[in-house]
Amino acid sequence: MRHGPAEDQARSTRDFDRALTPAGRDVVARVASALLGEGARPSRVLSSPLVRARQTADLVVEVAARGVSVEIEREIGPGGDLRALVLSHASAAAPVMFVGHEPDVSSATAALTGALGSGFDRAMVAAIDVEDGARPRLAWILDPRTLTFAR
DSSP states (O other): OBOOOBOSSOTTOOGGGOOBOHHHHHHHHHHHHHHHHHTOOOSEEEEOSSHHHHHHHHHHHHHHOTTOOEEEOGGGSTTSOHHHHHHHTTTOSSOEEEEBOTTHHHHHHHHHHSOOOSOOOTTOEEEEEOOTTSOOEEEEEEETTTTEEEO
């Protein structure tokens, strides 16, 4: 998942500190509700350490994964190796959500699945199926504007 819509600049002027806007929080909450309605409840939520990603992950947990703790993972931050991190969790029996940034989320998705030629919109979610011995496959994408699942 890419983090939700965030402010253009934080008071601190540091990119790290940019927070979700009120409209961004609303979009993320609606996306999380759509995930819950689809039965796509993550068993683990890993987030970039940047504020806007952590806030996105917290909202997903609040709405769609109560009881799950958000885990902070530096490799999901800008420039990290998200692809390797996803593959390291491939054996997980239950869904793991990674909340990160562009261009890293779309690059990792494309590298893993060979799909998704364009970037992720803010709050977009893609599900990747990883089975033993098989190439990872793009299962669906949740469009945050329409709340529809493209399969």
